[in-house]
Amino acid sequence: MAAVERLSFDALVVGGGIAGIEAAINLGDNGLRVLLVEKDLTLGGKMIMLSKVFPTLDCAACITTPKISEVARHPNVTIFTNTEVKSIQKQDMHYFKASLVRHPRYVDESACTGCQLCEEACPAVVPDQYQYDLVGRKAAYIPFSIASPRVATIDMDHCVLCGACERVCPPQCIDFTQEPAECQIIMKTVIVATGLQLFDPARIERFRSGHAKNVITAMQMERLLAPTRPYNHVLRPGDGKAPDKIAYVLCVGSRDRTVGNPICSQICCMYSIKQAQLLMGALPMADVTIYYINIRSYGKGFEEFYEQAKGMGVNFVKGKVGQITEKENGNLVLRYEDIRSGRLKEAEHDLVVLSVGSLADPDASGFFTDGRWEQDEFHFPRQKDLFFNPALSSIKGVFLAGTTSCPMDIPDTILSAGAASMEAIRYIKQSALGI
Amino acid sequence: MARPDLKFGKKLKKYGAVDFNACYNCGTCTAVCALASETDSFPREMVRYSVLGLDEEIKGSLKPWLCYYCGECSTYCPQEAQPGELMMSLRRYLISRYDWTGLSGLLCRSLAAYAAAFLAVVAGLMGLFFFSGWGQKEWMHYGHLFEMAAIGGVFAFILLPNIVRMWYFTVWKRKKTLRMKTYLLALPELLLHMFTQKRTLSCNDERDNTLWWFEHLVLVLGYLGLLFATVFLDWFASTHPVVVAAGYVLSAVVFVVTFDFVIRRIRKRSEKSVFSHPSDWFFVIWLFLMGISAFGVRLLVDLGALAGHFWLYLLHLTVLVQWALIIVPFGKWTHFLYRSFAMYFDRIVKMESPAA
Numbered sequence: 001m002a003a004v005e006r007l008s009f010d011a012l013v014v015g016g017g018i019a020g021i022e023a024a025i026n027l028g029d030n031g032l033r034v035l036l037v038e039k040d041l042t043l044g045g046k047m048i049m050l051s052k053v054f055p056t057l058d059c060a061a062c063i064t065t066p067k068i069s070e071v072a073r074h075p076n077v078t079i080f081t082n083t084e085v086k087s088i089q090k091q092d093m094h095y096f097k098a099s100l101v102r103h104p105r106y107v108d109e110s111a112c113t114g115c116q117l118c119e120e121a122c123p124a125v126v127p128d129q130y131q132y133d134l135v136g137r138k139a140a141y142i143p144f145s146i147a148s149p150r151v152a153t154i155d156m157d158h159c160v161l162c163g164a165c166e167r168v169c170p171p172q173c174i175d176f177t178q179e180p181a182e183c184q185i186i187m188k189t190v191i192v193a194t195g196l197q198l199f200d201p202a203r204i205e206r207f208r209s210g211h212a213k214n215v216i217t218a219m220q221m222e223r224l225l226a227p228t229r230p231y232n233h234v235l236r237p238g239d240g241k242a243p244d245k246i247a248y249v250l251c252v253g254s255r256d257r258t259v260g261n262p263i264c265s266q267i268c269c270m271y272s273i274k275q276a277q278l279l280m281g282a283l284p285m286a287d288v289t290i291y292y293i294n295i296r297s298y299g300k301g302f303e304e305f306y307e308q309a310k311g312m313g314v315n316f317v318k319g320k321v322g323q324i325t326e327k328e329n330g331n332l333v334l335r336y337e338d339i340r341s342g343r344l345k346e347a348e349h350d351l352v353v354l355s356v357g358s359l360a361d362p363d364a365s366g367f368f369t370d371g372r373w374e375q376d377e378f379h380f381p382r383q384k385d386l387f388f389n390p391a392l393s394s395i396k397g398v399f400l401a402g403t404t405s406c407p408m409d410i411p412d413t414i415l416s417a418g419a420a421s422m423e424a425i426r427y428i429k430q431s432a433l434g435i
Numbered sequence: 436m437a438r439p440d441l442k443f444g445k446k447l448k449k450y451g452a453v454d455f456n457a458c459y460n461c462g463t464c465t466a467v468c469a470l471a472s473e474t475d476s477f478p479r480e481m482v483r484y485s486v487l488g489l490d491e492e493i494k495g496s497l498k499p500w501l502c503y504y505c506g507e508c509s510t511y512c513p514q515e516a517q518p519g520e521l522m523m524s525l526r527r528y529l530i531s532r533y534d535w536t537g538l539s540g541l542l543c544r545s546l547a548a549y550a551a552a553f554l555a556v557v558a559g560l561m562g563l564f565f566f567s568g569w570g571q572k573e574w575m576h577y578g579h580l581f582e583m584a585a586i587g588g589v590f591a592f593i594l595l596p597n598i599v600r601m602w603y604f605t606v607w608k609r610k611k612t613l614r615m616k617t618y619l620l621a622l623p624e625l626l627l628h629m630f631t632q633k634r635t636l637s638c639n640d641e642r643d644n645t646l647w648w649f650e651h652l653v654l655v656l657g658y659l660g661l662l663f664a665t666v667f668l669d670w671f672a673s674t675h676p677v678v679v680a681a682g683y684v685l686s687a688v689v690f691v692v693t694f695d696f697v698i699r700r701i702r703k704r705s706e707k708s709v710f711s712h713p714s715d716w717f718f719v720i721w722l723f724l725m726g727i728s729a730f731g732v733r734l735l736v737d738l739g740a741l742a743g744h745f746w747l748y749l750l751h752l753t754v755l756v757q758w759a760l761i762i763v764p765f766g767k768w769t770h771f772l773y774r775s776f777a778m779y780f781d782r783i784v785k786m787e788s789p790a791a
Binding site: 206251255256257258293294319320321322323335336337338339342343344345 | 459460461462463464465466467468471472473474476479480483510511512513514515
C-alpha cells in the first residue's frame, strides 16, 4: 500500500445514494466542506436503477441525474467512489477520525474519456450487477451510461489479463499496477446514508427464486421497465417470451417473522402498483395480478394511485402466495388462499415478480468500532429520539439520513436527508460555540 | 348472523392453543398445507373461527380432523401464530364437545382434575386390596373380567353416544340425510383410515414424516393386537405358545414405539412434537407403562415368579384401570375413533352435496 493520505473535512457523508447526495448538497450549500464516500463505482444508489417513481410516475433516472450532476460539480463537495469506510471513531470532543480504503479501478480516472473502446475489446463476459444479472457485461466496463463518474473500471475478479483493453485505450489510461490506498480523514460530523438492503428471496425456498428462471425480483422488473432496459422490451428471462400473465407476490421477506423481519417495508405495495401500471402500458394485452395481504397506500395520492391501477384493470387478489411451482414450459403455478372466498386456489402465470421487502444494511453498523453504536430490534441503527429528532443516532455528532434508519420512500428519504443535514449543521455550530 | 365471542380464545388456550390471535389472515398456512384443497381449505378458516369464537361453526366442522399435523403451516406462518397447534387444540376441544358427560373437557382444561381422577383410581384399588381379601388368583380373574366389562361399558355408554353426537353436529345438522346407500358406500373410508392413517403420508414428503407414520401404524396395530390377545385370548393365563409369543411381541411393540414417541416430545425436533398438552403426555406415558408392565407380568408368569412380585401385576392393573376408565373414554385415545369417523362423515357429506 502507498503512503497513507490524510485529509480533513467538516463533514463525512457515507453513502452516495439519493439520501447521501441530498445531504452532501445541503451541507455544501451551507458552506461546509464535505466528503461524500460511496463504496460502489458510481453515485445514484438504488434510485438511479428505478424505472419511474410513484405516485408521480416521473422518470427516476431523469430526476436523479440533475442531483448527481449538482453534487459532482459542487465546489464544497469532494466525492470518493469505489471507496470503503473501514472505521469511524470519535477522536476527541469535536472531531471524528475515519479510515477509508480507496479501491483501484485499474484505470486513471482523470484521463479516462468514457469512450468504451476497452469494453468493446474485452473478451470476458460476466453477469451485469447493474442490470440485476438480466444480461451480461464485460470485465472492462462502465457501470451504465449515466454513471457518475462515467469512467471505466477493470473487474479484476473476472479479468483474464489479456491486455486487449490496454492496447485499444486511446489515452492509455489503463494501469494494472494500481493498488488499494488507505486514507485517513478527520471531520467534525458524520451523516450515515448507507441505505437499505433488499431482501434476498432465495432465502424463501418455496418461492423458487434462483431456481425458476421466470421468477424475478421487483428490482429486475424495474430494469425491464426502465428507459435504459436490457432487452429494450419487457421479456421474461427464461425464454425471451413476452409475458402475458404476470403475477406480483407481495410481502416477500417483510411482515414475516420466520425470516426475522416482522415490519412492513413501506414501499413494496406502491412500487408493485407502479410497475403494474407501467406494465399495462408496456404490454397492453397482458394480465397483471397482485397478490397481497393488505394494500398499504398510506401516503399523499397513494390511495388514488391504487384506485387508478384498479381502474386500469390490474387484478388485486387478497391472499399471500404460499408456494410457487415451475412447469416444464417455464410457467409458474401459484398456490394461495383466496381470502375473499376462503378457498385454496392455484393460478398459472408466465412471469412472477417477487416484491421483496427491505432490511437494514449491516454496513451501517460495521464502521463504528468503539461500541457506542446501538441498533433497534430490527437491526436498524437506533434512532435516539424517534419523535422529535429522528436523525439522531446513538452517537453524538453522527446523524442518520434516508433508509439507513428505517424503510421509507424517496420523498421521505429527501426529507430525512434534510433533517440529518440540518442537525449536522446545528451540531457543528454549537460545538464551535462550545455548547 | 354470527356473533363474535371474545372469551372463546381464552377457553381454547386451556386446550393448548397458542398465539393464534396473531393471525393477520394472509392464508400462507392454507397455501402451504399439502392436505388442503379447494373444497377443504384449512387451517386459516379454523383460525378465523377461533379468533371470532364461532363455536357452532367449529362444532360442526370436520376440518380439524382432516389435518394430520405435519406442521408446515406453523413453520411458514409469517406471524408465528402456530396454526398447526391451533388445529391440534381444536381436536382436543372437539373431543370435549362430542362428549356428552362433559368430563373430557374438564380433564383437558384442568391438570388437577386429571391428577385427581388418576389418584381416585389408585385409592379405589388400594381400598379393594386391603378390604377384599382377594388372593392372586381372584385379582387376576377379576382383572380379566374388568377388561371385558370396561370395553363393553365404555363403548356402550360413552363412545357410541359420543360418535352419534359427532354425527349429529357434523352430518345431520348440515345434510339431514339418512340414505342407506350413501352410508354404506362411504363405509370403506372409515375402515381404510382407521387401520392405515394414510392421510399422514400425503402430509408432506419428508422422510421423518414417513417414519413417524410407520411407527404410528405399527403402534396402532400392536395396541389393537395386544388388546385382543389379553382380553379375548387371555394372554396372562394362556398356555398356547403362539398366543404367548404374540403377546410378548405386541406388548414390546407398544412400549418400544411409545418410548420413541415420548423421546420425540422431549426433543421437540418436528413441529408436531414442539407443543405437548398434559393429555398428550398421559396418553403416551400410560400406553408405555401398560405395554411394559404387561410384558413384565407375563415374564414373571413364565418364570414362575409372579407370586413373589405380585406388586407388578397390581401396578399393571392400576395403569390399565386408569387407561380404560379415564384415557380411553375421555382422553386422547378417542382420536382413534373420531379421526376415522371424521373421514367417513366427511365422505357422506360430500356424497350428499351437489357435485362442485
